[in-house]
Amino acid sequence: MTTTTAIAATSLAAATDLESANPPGDPLGTSAAQTRSAALEEQLARDPGRFRVLTGDRPTGRLHLGHYFGTLHNRVRLQELGTEVFVLIADYQVLTDRDVADHLAEHVENLVLDYLAIGIDPARSTIFTHSAVPALNQLLLPFLSLVSVAELGRNPTVKDEIAHSRQSSVSGLMFTYPAHQAADILFCKADLVPVGQDQLPHLELTRTIARRFNDRYGNGTSVFPEPDALLSAAPLLLGTDGTKMSKSRGNAIALSAGADETARLIRGAKTDAERQISYDPVGRPEVSSLVLLAALCLDRDPRQLADEIGGAGAAGLKSTVIEAVNEYLAPIRARREQLAQDRGHIRRILREGNERAQAVAETTLDEVRSAMNSRY
Structure with missing residues (x-):
């Protein structure tokens, strides 16, 4: 298909304050993202196997059409091209804007069902959960040391999440959200991340963290890549109320809806x-x-x-x-x-994916310890 499989991409300028780094009217840098589209398409066509993709979702409810046309179909497309794909179910991040993680196990299994139904193949793509990969989460501490409180606080996506938070007050976890996403992406050294335009600020901070870690601890080598964003041809579909389609706003059309x-x-x-x-x-x-x-x-x-x-x-x-x-x-x-008739199959897929992700994360964490001279 021409319309639904087009991919746009970016290698954004190094800046943590996107609200000032990008031109007026384009605070997220979407225009800059689209300028890299043709070049990355050519590279993917020539050698898809040289790329590694990290993508994922928070298990807070049913995936919807905004997710599908925003990023899900790109995951399948990249998988079919032969690109290595890691699909994260970010169960820890559910708590960033919720007091409790209600129905978490059910939501996790439903995400896996959606992934499999749209064509994600667990034999070619690794599906895993945050909580099952402790080595990934351990990267959060050194990454937080590389960014300031001000940089975390002025992230426009964090501001939007806070504005729509269900909590009576904002927890400290909310402000670590961008750094945690950096750990998600960099634990497997992903160099491509399919995202909607609202996630560009998070990816830019990931690039900043990777660059600062390499500068501070790399000793002339790059421990981490600076990943590019892959934008869908339809990065933003409105919900039924005319605002951004979102699980939390109750305005979405779920893929699993009848x-x-x-x-x-x-x-x-x-x-x-x-x-x-x-x-x-x-x-x-x-x-x-x-x-x-x-x-x-x-x-x-x-x-x-x-x-x-x-x-x-x-x-x-x-x-x-x-x-x-x-x-x-x-x-x-x-x-x-x-x-859905075989829930045991869903759990086996998660177990195997968690084991693969943990092995990758342990290798990366070992490199980080070596670079930081913290292997004892």
């Missing part, structure tokens, strides 16, 4: 009062997001699709979206239902 639930959610999605349908992401964000969702599912150009819907209005648009989404998700739902 056809009737999907139809109900789409029918209730926010649009506007103008009857003529057009694709104008700036002027008509809610309508345009629905058009884009249908276009991604149909592998169509969104402007042409909007022109075809034309005067059918919001009702016609939503009918098109419902049909496109349900048809696209049908095989994924069928495979997921089949896989």
Whole structure:
């Protein structure tokens, strides 16, 4: 597919204050990210095996269409190219914006089911959990020593998470979130990270931590790579209320949702009062997001699709979206239902993935100890 498999990428400028490092109107550096697209595509086409990918999700609820078109389909694509892929289930990070981790085991297993249903192959990609890889988490301490409190506090993604936090007060863990993500990425020395545009600040801090560790402890060598971001062709889909699609905001369309639930959610999605349908992401964000969702599912150009819907209005648009989404998700739902019959298989996949990830993390931690002269 052309629309749903396009990858954009970046090697961002070294700066921790993204709000000042990037031009006005583009505080996350998305434009800079997209300029690297062609070069990385060529490199991936020539030699996909030279790259290692780290990606993942927090087990806080069901994965949704924003996740799928934002990063999940890129994971499958990279796997199929022959790139080594590590898929993290960040169970420790659930506590960054929640007082308790409710239904954690259920959410973890459901993530694995979603991964397998969309095509992640545990024989070629490593699926693992935070809590089962202690060597990864041990990297957090030296990494925190490389960044200031101010750098952590002004991270725009942390600010957004705090604004939507469910906690009565913000815990210290929230401010370690970017450094913890750096440990997630660097424990396996990943050099490519599929992300949505809102995650670019975290990745930039990871690059900063890698660079500072190499400068301070590398003795002329690079212990860690400075990873690049891979941006989806659709980095941001709006939720049914017109804001960012998010599990925590209750505005998402889950991959595991049934056809009737999907139809109900789409029918209730926010649009506007103008009857003529057009694709104008700036002027008509809610309508345009629905058009884009249908276009991604149909592998169509969104402007042409909007022109075809034309005067059918919001009702016609939503009918098109419902049909496109349900048809696209049908095989994924069928495979997921089949896989859900054997929960033991899910646990075996996690156990094997955890063992592989721990072996990699131990090797990296040993290198870090050597570089820091802390092997006793």
